[in-house]
Amino acid sequence: MSIYGDRLAQLEAIVEKGKTLIQEIINEEVKTSGISPIEHFKYRIKCEESLINKLNLRCLPVTMESIYTNIHDLVGFRIICSYTSGVRTVANKIISNENIDIILSKDYIKHPKPNGYRSLHLIVKLKDSDVPFEIQLRTIAMDSWASLEHQLKYKREIKHKDLIVAELKMCADEMSSTDLTMQAIYDLIKEEN
Amino acid sequence: MxxxxxxxxxxxxxxxxxxxxxxxxxxxxxxxxxxxxxxxxxxxxxxxxxxxxxxxxxxxxxxxxxxxxxxxxxxxxxxxxxxxxxxxxxxxxxxxxxxxxxxxxxxxxxxxxxxxxxYSPIGENTHISYGSIKLSIATYELAGKESSIMLSNKEGKILSLFLKNPTQIIPFEKLVSFMSCLDAKDKEIELYTSILNNKLDAVNANFKLAKLNKGYKVASL
Missing domain, CATH: 3.40.50.2300 (Response regulator)
Incomplete structure (x- = not known):
């Protein structure tokens, strides 16, 4: 039996609607500019273990009411774009979609986290639903850094923690730098064709 | 010269x-x-x-x-x-x-x-500060108020030249001396200034490199 009980079907419906929405954005962009800004996308319903960990970490009770009030990423989408311009294009399409309400937008690309993490987070709700969910948007480079950093963070007994944190931050800055160089190359090629 | x-x-x-x-x-x-x-x-x-x-x-x-x-x-x-x-x-x-x-x-x-x-545009300083940003000469780390980014050696040298001559138009011929592809000078200048502008924007700099008739110049936003 799932921790979500009867409401699992509701979350699954959000996943389906979200998938359709993203696919529509891809189709629209291919139609207008010939190429999709989205490299790939993933989605998940938060697993029980991760959900309970998050509640415990924030000292919140493990009840249905607490889950639906406090946790905004029961359903999560991650959209990976080829270039930073693509992240903005897709985010604007989501924000202006008439079936979606934006609850919160956190721009960690303009304002990276101190550890170097970059991504654009949108907490949204479908007009016909009361369950908020999260859409994360980032480039391939931002995604590869976040995935590797996530793995390293869970390694036990890290020695020289300060050094590792500083070096990881530098990797994030270097990868972001490469991202912006690739963007300029892409723009130059696009302009010439 | x-x-x-x-x-x-x-x-x-x-x-x-x-x-x-x-x-x-x-x-x-x-x-x-x-x-x-x-x-x-x-x-x-x-x-x-x-x-x-x-x-x-x-x-x-x-x-x-x-x-x-x-x-x-x-x-x-x-x-x-x-x-x-x-x-x-x-x-x-x-x-x-x-x-x-x-x-x-x-x-x-x-x-x-x-x-x-x-002559070296950076002299003996360890960093150049201009507007809202700081450029480290040792690492070419470009730092804004709340984020930073790494520049390549070539990008760092070009930006240093602009930051040490912030009121002047740097002529195209001067920028060419930093470029590597002799057959693609103009495009290379355009590409590098565009890369630098992307990176200045990423650290929320309050200026950019603007193209004028004879060259590029630091322009406030």
């Missing part, structure tokens, strides 16, 4: 100019300190040759004024023979070299060559 010659004695100025032009330099003349200051504030020069005793604004005041504005174009001062005080004051005010009048043209040429060759 573009030089600014600041000398109020017209005959001497003409003679120095002819000799420098013969040696392959482009020479712009100014006949007093105020005229020179207006030119320096708006144009890029690889070097400045300046007399000290001049009407309107003397050479030392001119030098102090431009250094105060963070313009660090190399300056060769022409001093009257034997005026030790002038030499000391000039060097303290930020002159890169001096030459006593009268001088041999051959020596002037050698000093100009040496001054330009040894």
């Amino acid at each position: 573009r030089l600014l010659l600041v000398e109020d004695e017209k005959e001497l100025s003409r003679a120095i100019k002819s000799m420098l032009v013969l040696s392959g330099y482009e020479v712009i003349q100014a006949f007093d300190g105020e005229e020179a200051l207006a030119l320096i504030e708006n144009n890029f020069y690889d070097g400045i040759i300046s007399d000290i005793m001049m009407p309107k604004m003397d050479g030392i005041t001119l030098l102090k004024t431009i250094r105060k504005k963070n313009i660090d174009t190399p300056v060769l001062l022409l001093t009257a023979n034997g005026q030790v005080e002038d030499k000391v004051e000039g060097l303290d005010a930020g002159a890169n070299d001096y030459l006593s009048k009268p001088f041999a043209f051959k020596e002037l040429l050698a000093r100009v060559r040496s001054m330009i060759k040894h």
